[in-house]
Amino acid sequence: MLSTKDHGEIFSSLLRPADKLYLVPVPDPRGADPQQLATLAQSICTKLGGCQACLDPMAGLEAAVTDSENLTVLSGSLYLVGNFLGSEW
Secondary structure (H helix, E strand, O other), X not given: OEOOOOHHHHXXXXXXXXXXXXXXXXXXXXXXXXXXHHHXXXXXXXXXXXXXXXXXXXXXXXXXXXXXXXXXXXXXXXXHHHHHHHOOO
């Protein structure tokens, strides 16, 4: 997420107990720190199934897909989506 967003409100709306969350840096100078976001997410949804800050977007995607037998949902800014679409899979 960008640092200009209301992170708490977003986490409150999206996260549910047992969800697994993989946070990645947005490749933009306005990106929020994934580790700080992880701390906030865990304080808002104390019963997460897992919460991990990843070093880069592809590492986060790989971790999420590898770790899940269920539906994987990607969400984030258009800056992040643009980064995924511009990379080679």
